[in-house]
Every structure is written in structure tokens, then in C-alpha cells.
Amino acid sequence: MAEIIFNNVNKYFFLQHQKTLKELVQAIFKKQKTLERVHALKNLNFFIKKGEVVGIVGKNGAGKSTLLKLIAGVSAPTSGSLEIKEMVSPLIELGAGFHPELTGRENIFLNGVILGLKEDYIKKKFNEIVAFSEIARFIDTPIKYYSSGMYMRLAFSVAIFTDPKILLVDEILAVGDTDFQAKCLAKMNEFKDKGVTIIFVSHALETVRAFCTRVLYLKKGELMYDGEVNKGIDQYINEK
Template structure:
């Protein structure tokens, strides 16, 4: 049998910022889908204490026929927030996502960049206790990537937990206190960010990916 994840076991403490690195197909996105309750594990379980906000692949969590405005309120309701709580964050979400002119347009008409900007703004501003972010920096311009990193730092400094999947080693170094290396669905290494990145680059070299 081919397992997307096998015997993966770890603990992340409240307020920790953890990076997850690994090649494409290593199981990183599957892990975040399990943690965000999108996918049920075939065996084992994930124990999560706190409200989870997640930014996975583009468009996840949005209803394509609803407008940007409606999707913001729908996502807040899914997170268990009262309308008054969402109202307080609403203007900041819209400004961060830079979608003021398209707020009442169905999101199916949004570009991939607009999707990501709104999805990140919603995930980060609706006050989750745990923020899961998968490769947000792969889409969008450099300025928006910088904004995302800054917001993730704000979330972390607020004592909340961030789990960040990325191929951008500089971003992982800047943001994370600890990192995990996934390889072929298994947890290959857990340690400091520098040690994990070193191990990752070594495995790439050994597999002939780095020259």
C-alpha cells in the first residue's frame, strides 16, 4: 500500500511557530488537511485544542457563487464567531486583501491572486488560536508575500500557534522556531529550523536534486 502519511506523531505547544518542509509529495499538504479537519485519517487521530484557521490550496473554504463579503461572514460563522465579532474585523480583512472594488462580486470571478489574498486575510484576521498555512507565498506578488509574513508574525506574537508549510527556506527561517522534515509520508527529522533545513538539503543532495 502507498500511504500519504505513515506513523507521523508530534506535538506542537500553544504559541509555537513550526515550519514543515519536504519535497513535493512528501505528505505536507495531506497533514494540514487532516489538522484542519478537511480529510479524515484512515487510522490514528489528530488532537487539536483551539479554533483552527487554515489557508490551504486556492479557493478552499470559499463558496464560488457567493460574493467576497458573503464568504467572509460564512467563514467566520464556520469558525463559531458571532456576527458582531466578524463586523469588528471586516474592514481590516477587506483592506488587507485589497479587494474593496470586488467585495460584492462572486468569488468564482476572482483571479487566483485575489483568492489567495482574501483567503489569507480571512484565515489570519478571524482570530484563530491555530493558523495553518500551506504555501501561501507561492502565489501573489512580493509585496503581498511580505504582508503575509508580517501578519503571521503578528499572529504568533499574539500567543497563537502557527504551522507553516513552505518551500521558501528563508521564510521558514524568519518565521519559525522549530521545523519538521517530512519524507515520503514519514517524519524524517524534528529539530531547530537550521538543523532541519540542513537535513532537508542533504536529503535533496543525496537524491541528486541539488548540484
């Protein structure tokens, strides 16, 4: 059964370019528009079934993160329709709800609630979250003193305890050192074995080959390929 359905989805953004003072004055008097319309996603039609692990590949600016934000509900299509049939847990923009003045402990509860978790559930899972993050020594330290790696470890650790049905993963292998990255991937494989639907964005193509069951290849907002993993990655490499 399809859990995610894209039906002729388009997404536009409007960008304002930096202009000199002279250009701005001329634009005002000539009533020129200073916004550029960017067609970020173009007529996307596909569906994703329960339990599929779908890798999304493409160059920077291809529309990969925009696609994830639509599925996460952070952004809406400009036209077309998008249907999501299960709760989505996005591992994108990790730690967006963290407060720098609060401790790691306090931010676990704050971010957990933002992600839709109940306080009792967070209390029950607290020790597991801290253990996974490997920053127990600093859990009562304000996170403004954390390194970027510590910050991302804690954010990832909170996010993975949301009991996901649909999991969105954006370049998660950039989190922490190689040992922690391996632990993150092992956790992703646990979700895969449980039948969680996973949408996985990464430039680590060998990881996509090993982990995913299907590939979507985006190029300048267009879906160039949808299907078998190795064939899709090879097409992407050949067209780079």
C-alpha cells in the same frame, strides 16, 4: 503544554489507476483489485507545544499537506491517535467555501460563517478584512470575475480574522504579489508574537529559517528529522 499530539499516526489512501478497457474487463473477470494502497504518513510520533512555530519541509508528495489536513480535522488518521487541544484555523485550501456567483462582500460573510465566525463579529471586522485584501473597488463584484490573485487575497483576508489559537499555513507566500506576500508574512509574525501556535508549510526555505522555531522534515511519509531549524533544513537539502 502540548497542544497537538501525534501518537503512532498512520494515514493510507487508495488510488485507482487509469486502465484500458481490456485491462478493466480482465480485472472484472479475474476479480483483480484496481486500487493501490498508498502509505501517506508512517508511524508519526511527536507533539507541538503552545506558541511553537513549526516549519514542515519535504518534497512534493512527502505528506506535508496530508499532515495539515489531519490537524485541521479535514481528514482522519487510518490508525493511531491525534489529539488537538485548541481551535484550529487552517489557511489551507483558501476560499473553499466561496460561491462564484456571489459578490466579494457576500462571500466574506459566507466564508466567515463556514470558518466559525459569528455574523456580528464579521460585521465588526468587515472594513478591516476589505482593507487588508486591497480589493475594495471590487468588493461588490461577483467573484467569478476576480483574478486568481484577487480571489486568494480575499480568502486569506477572511481567514486571518478568525482569532486563531492554532494556525495552519500551507504555501501562503504564493498569494498575490511580493508586496502582499510581505504583508501576509508580517501578519504571521504578529500571530507569532502573540503566542499563537503556527504550523507552516513552505518550499521557501529561507523564510522557514527566519520564521520558524522548529522544523519537521518529512520524506515519503516518514519523519526524518524533528528539531533545530537550520540543522533540519540542511539535512533536507543534502538528501534532496
